[in-house]
Amino acid sequence: MTASTTGAVQTRKRRRRTNARQNLIGWLFVGPFGIVFLALLVLPICYALYLSLYQKTLMAGTTFAGFDNYLKAFDDPSFLKGVWFVIRFSLVLIPIQMIISLAIALILDEVTSRFARFSRLMIFLPYAIPTVIGALMWGFLYSRNFGPIADVFGAFGAAGPDLLSTNMIFYGLLNVVTWQWAGYYMIILYAALQGIDPTLYEAARIDGASRWQIIFRIKIRLLTPALVLILVFALIGTLQFFNEPKIIQQLAAGAIPDDFTPNMYAYQQAFTLANSNYSSTISFALGAVVFICVYVFMLATRKRGNFMS
Amino acid sequence: MTATNIERGRARRKPRHIPLHLVLAALVIYFLIPFWWVIVNSSKDSAALFGGTSALWFAPDINYVENFKQLFTYNGGLYARWLANSALYAFAGGIGATVLSVLAGYGFAKYSFVGRRAGFSILLGAVMVPATALVIPTFILFSRAGLTDTVWSVILPTLLNPFGVFLVNLYARDSVPDELLDAARVDGAGEFRTFVKVALPLLRPVIVTVLLLSVVQSWNNYFLPLAMLVDNRLFPVTVGIGLWQSTASTYGAAGTNLWSIIILGSLVSIIPLIIAFLSLQRYWRGGLTVGSLK
Amino acid sequence: MKTKQVLAASLALLLTGAIAACSGDDSGGGGGQDKPTNCTNTIPKPDAPVVTLWAWYPNTQLVVDNFNKAHDDVQVCWTNAGAGGDEYDKFQTAITAGKGAPDVVMLEADRIATFQIQKALVDLTDKGYQDVKANFSEGAWKDLSVGSGVYGAPIDGGPMGMIYRKDVFDKYKITPPTTWAEYETAAQKVKDAGGPLFGDFPANQPAYVTALLYQNGAQPFTYDPANKGEISIKLNDDASKKVLDYWAGLVKKGLVGKQDQFTPEYIAGVIGGKYGTYLSAAWAPGYLQGAGVGKGADAKVWATAPLPQWDPANPVSVNWGGSAFSVTSQAKDPALAAKVAFGVYADDASLKDGWENQIIFPLNLKVLKDPAFIDAKVGFFDGQQANKEVYVPAANAYKGMTYTPIGQYFYTAFTKQIAAINDGSKTGSEAADALQEDVVKYATEQGLTVK
Structure with a gap:
């Protein structure tokens, strides 16, 4: 916070002197990215918006439709169910993920053995695995005929849950995503914890604070910006859920229909049903939903000092 | 520290x-x-x-030996090609995205130019645009431009990394003191020389982090190449393994034991990134604190 | 120290790239569209005109080589663009983009109408169809026809039968059921004795369930492009409801499984003796063996019998799967492409390789009448003359089906309804009604007139 404000003050001072030069050089630095940004973000978004205003059918071809596609999308059970699913999934997933990664980060901050360092790396490792492959591995592990989960339950004489069935797929996916990302979030939190000045703990201890008080009053409080950051990442990631269900669909087509998540639905519309107009509508509507969700969240947490201040 | x-x-x-x-x-x-x-x-x-x-x-x-042989000979050794493609996409996309991010992040942090504020706000918004929601519009755009089913169709979209710009900007604001830059300027160094000689070394942790994150992102990318590519000789390994998996799940695949090579293929494809992560850990750990500690 | 680590990591990544680059030859990506450079096969006669082909059967390499060796005036450049759904998605994309499709594409018979309605396929009636018409049965041609046009050259078919486990049947003292009523009785008997599931009702195989509907005389779709945009959809008639209610009943009573097929889970169940029967087509043994079935403890337990019937007095043969080569409307030289479509996989050597390795069940009458094929003792079935006893009669009795021009959507919708039956949220009849409503709605949206 302080560093950046002094920076800004300094730049303001210099501005008067070398305005034109600053302009030119600043744009030279930002320009290349700006071009990519325009070409690969702004342009596709505008194009999607344009496409979403047209309608394409087998018999009639392409016709102008105005906002009909949007009216259709927000009345389309496939799209709405998909949106509802990803929202529900986020609401369950994100707290679980955050609690797990926070707990691990706190443990690792506490324990400094060689084994702890080893664990830190191992827990992080799934992040390096392509989601496609993570989903594939778990798909196998869920097998009731030859997977280890079935063995564990079998040892107690119980039938294991079928995590690929319609009723359980929610939990099956929950586990895959948690496995993949908890380590990454843990590392962010851990790094933040390591950055906290240890004299704070000493001072608190002298004041008679218990270990739990230190954890809650100091550590977690100071972690708030990092937690907000994670939350935003997780929210963006989950709302656009695609890779994991798309891969696991090959093992559980009954439980994961083509309109399972909004992104899968958009994919189906674009590639299977050749309806790029409606697909754009869904992409655009999804983008809007994500943007609004995140923006509302950012506003709500603004006072707490979030990472974009 | x-x-x-x-x-x-x-x-x-x-x-x-x-x-x-x-x-x-x-x-x-x-x-x-x-x-x-x-x-x-x-x-x-x-x-x-x-x-x-x-x-x-x-x-x-x-x-193992039998499966390895099959993995690297099935479909005329296609798997090796997929690995090479993955490496190409990851490096070209990752390095490109990093260069752009570093330049822009530094520019946003250290120069006040017309449109800087507006630009940065737009950038913050862009961090929140879901990348996969962009895939289909980009695909449709590219297909009109005749760019689909080329290596460029996979590399170009990965160059866009607003979060990278954001990270570099944050890090540069904190870790590259203006006094140092001014000192270099006073010594007569040009802006670009100042950037290379003074700022870049200071930015090293965040550069490695952004590089690593973007390389991982492109190496692990699935949706984008899945949408863009038809020719299986251009596939990265993720899409290739997905292709095998769906082939193994179709009756026409009689006579080949695909599941074994799918599993071995998965193993082989994750090794490079694991090595990269383990050996570079001191860098990315430093870089990841950026943004979480404010 | 730090530099060392960076070096090590970069080396590891580069090395994989280098190793990989060595073993694959580089024909570069993208670039020139005119001359196909990305063939999986090597073209022996590079001066001849080239026809591009998408196909996914495992012996395609051999089949294409056979063709190229035998022809001087045309050469085939083959790519595997994915199996089934993946390939259709790619083809669909190419149709939408107006470019990128191959000259000849392998399609399952039930998808032809879907692409025909988008004008993506070329009518072959005046492009060599007459010359080979006599080589295939009427049913085979009907499957590839839309209205009066013929849109594919037959490769293989999937006459259906009932694969079963002799060990299970012996243990529970049952004989192969010949009617669906007997099938249920046998299933109940096995269950009561504590035996395994008798069969399976997979949500991910709507084409298979559609075949079961046909078997009871359902006629889900009638479509002829001659009647501009008119289609009749009858997915909830009594015949369909009866079949779906029957299966919903079996699922509810726990007599059959509800596992998706062609998945590792299903294969493991088949190997492990979890299912007494596997209702499938003639290509199934090849698929199962590739997946490892019949190689371990379950060797020599497999046998096959005709598919159970609704009315044994009027048996109906049905078909599941089977493919054709279609010429796409993006073909540069449709006549030449048609020559390839009819010529590839039509020579004796290729056909023999196909059926001997059980990759395909050929439809070519030359083979279907060949005693070597008819009398063949199939190793997977412990020497049973499966073709003679089950599949050839089924293929000969097959009359062909009319497929829907909105196949992609229909199958997605059907998968959802089968899943609903399996999780108990709908009865068979309810699922049929919901399916009818869903598909009619889509057809109407697409501008078709639903009668």
């Missing part, structure tokens, strides 16, 4: 924490089980894979 302080603080207490270690051990087992599974099962032929041998232990005959 404060690592030594922490170590000193810790050294004084040195508790054993046995229950915490047990928790950690359980966690490590959970996180490693899929890896163990893939190592064990890539040694099996299909009969052993599905024929009731334990999923977490080796079958009596170890088939």
Whole structure:
């Protein structure tokens, strides 16, 4: 916070002197990215918006439709169910993920053995695995005929849950995503914890604070910006859920229909049903939903000092 | 930066924490089980894979050599090509994205130019645009431009990394003092020279982090190449394995034991990134603190 | 120290790239569209005109080589663009983009109408169809026809039968059921004795369930492009409801499984003796063996019998799967492409390789009448003369089906309804009604007139 404000003050001072030069050089630095940004973000978004205003059918071809596609999308059970699913999934997933990664980060901050360092790396490792492959591995592990989960339950004489069935797929996916990302979030939190000045703990201890008080009053409080950051990442990631269900669909087509998540639905519309107009509508509507969700969240947490201040 | 302080603080207490270690051990087992599974099962032929041998232990005959041979010869050695493609996309996309991010992040942090504020706000918004929601519009756009089914269709979209710009900007604001830059300018260095000689070395941790994150992102990318590519000789390994998986799930694939090579292929494809992560850990750990500590 | 680590990591990544680059030859990506450079096969006669082909059967390499060796005036450049759904998605994309499709594409018979309605396929009636018409049965041609046009050259078919486990049947003292009523009785008997599931009702195989509907005389779709945009959809008639209610009943009573097929889970169940029967087509043994079935403890337990019937007095043969080569409307030289479509996989050597390795069940009458094929003792079935006893009669009795021009959507919708039956949220009849409503709605949206 302080560093950046002094920076800004300094730049303001210099501005008067070398305005034109600053302009030119600043744009030279930002320009290349700006071009990519325009070409690969702004342009596709505008194009999607344009496409979403047209309608394409087998018999009639392409016709102008105005906002009909949007009216259709927000009345389309496939799209709405998909949106509802990803929202529900986020609401369950994100707290679980955050609690797990926070707990691990706190443990690792506490324990400094060689084994702890080893664990830190191992827990992080799934992040390096392509989601496609993570989903594939778990798909196998869920097998009731030859997977280890079935063995564990079998040892107690119980039938294991079928995590690929319609009723359980929610939990099956929950586990895959948690496995993949908890380590990454843990590392962010851990790094933040390591950055906290240890004299704070000493001072608190002298004041008679218990270990739990230190954890809650100091550590977690100071972690708030990092937690907000994670939350935003997780929210963006989950709302656009695609890779994991798309891969696991090959093992559980009954439980994961083509309109399972909004992104899968958009994919189906674009590639299977050749309806790029409606697909754009869904992409655009999804983008809007994500943007609004995140923006509302950012506003709500603004006072707490979030990472974009 | 404060690592030594922490170590000193810790050294004084040195508790054993046995229950915490047990928790950690359980966690490590959970996180490693899929890896163990893939190592064990890539040694099996299909009969052993599905024929009731334990999923977490080796079958009596170890088939690594046979499976390796099959992996690298099936479909005329296509798998090796996929690995090469993945490497190409990851490096070209990752390096490109990093260069752009560093330039722009530094520009936003250190120069006040017309449109800087507006530009930065737009950038913040862009961080929130779901990348996959962009894939289909980009695909449609590219297909009109005749760019689909080329290496460019995969590399170009990965160049866009607003979060990278954001990270670099944040880091540069904090870690590259204006005084240092001014000093260099006073010594007569040009802006670009100042950037290369003064700022870049200071930005090293964040550069490695952004590079690593973007390389991982492109290496692991699935949706984008899946949408863009038709020719399977251009596939990255993720899409290729997905292709095999769906082939194995279609009746027309008679006569080939695809599942074994799918599993071995998965194992081989994750090794490079694991090595990269393990050997570069001190960099990315430093870089990841950016943004979380404000 | 730090530099060393960076070096190590970069080396590891580069090395994989280098190793990979060595083993694959580089024909570069993208670039020139005119001359196909990305063939999986090597073209022996590079001066001849080239026809591009998408196909996914495992012996395609051999089949294409056979063709190229035998022809001087045309050469085939083959790519595997994915199996089934993946390939259709790619083809669909190419149709939308107006470019990128191959000259000849392998399609399952049930998808032809879907692409025909988008004008993506070329009518072959005047492009060599007459010359080979006599080589295939009427049913085979009907499957590839839309209205009066013929849009594919037959490769293989999937006459259906009932694969079963002799060990299970012996243990529970049952004989192969010949009617669906007997099938249920036998299933109940096995269950009561504590035996395995008798069969399976997979949500991910709507084409298979559609075949079961046909078997009871359902006629889900009638479509002829001659009647501009008119289609009749009858997915909830009594015949369909009866079949779906029957299966919903079996699922509810726990007599059959509800596992997706062609998945590792299903294969493991088949190997492990979890299912007494596998209702499938003639290509199934090849698929199962590739997946490792019949190689371990379950060797020599497999046998096959005709598919159970609704009315044994009027048996109906049905078909599941089977493919054709279609010429796409993006073909540069449709006549030449048609020559390839009819010529590839039509020579004796290729056909023999196909059926001997059980990759395909050929439809070419030359083979279907060949005693070597008819009398062949199939190893997977422990020497049973499966073709003679089950599949050839089924293929000969097959009359062909009319497929829907909105196949992609229909199958997605059907998968959802089968899943609903399986999780108990709908009865068979309810699922049929919901399916009818869903598909009619889509057809109407697409501008078709639903009668």
